[in-house]
Amino acid sequence: MPHHLIGAVAEVAIAVAAPGGPDQPLLLVGIWDRAANLQGWQALLGDTLGTDHVSPCAAPARADDLSGLPPTYLDVGDPDLFRDEDLTYANRLMQAGVPVELHVYPGGIHAGELLAPDAELSTRITNYRMTALNRAPHSSRAPGGPQ
Known part of the structure; x- marks a missing residue:
């Protein structure tokens, strides 16, 4: 099955620079912000947070x-807190030979498809995700798929 990350959290990165420059704080829009991100990482990692x-x-x-990872689907909005780390992760996967489907949505906020499920962008995001999931069993690198 492909590696499917929704609003992917690909790296432990709390401080993210804004597109305007590294000294500008990222404007957080949507339902997930740095405080929620830190709380989520603390819940997942416990005492290992911030360590090697x-x-x-x-x-x-x-x-x-990353070469052994399965085909990966990533999508992210351009103002999303996770945008830069998602793009870096996607690039590393591609450099490792992992098939990657990447979508970056202008104006798409983190989990916006949950806030406005009937919006045109939300419908498009949901359709792309379902298509990727339906394609997964047929992937040449998916367990049980054609080799």
Whole structure:
């Protein structure tokens, strides 16, 4: 099955610079902000948060070698807190030879498809995700798929 990250949290990164420059704080829009992000990482990682002992299973982007990972679908809005780390992760996956489907939505906020499920962008996001999931069993690198 492909690696499917919704509003992906690919790396433990709390401080993210705004597109206007590294000294500008990112304007957070939507339902997930830095405080929620930190709380989520603390809940997942406990005492390993901020250390070199975080498992790549908990934060896949921390793995040195991504070549064994399955095909990956990533989508993110351009103002999303996770945009830059998602793009970095997607690039690393592609460099490792992992098939990646990446969508970046202008104006798409984190989990916006849950806030306005009938909006045109939300419908498009949901359809792309369902198509990727339906394609997963037929992927050449999916367990049980054609080799």
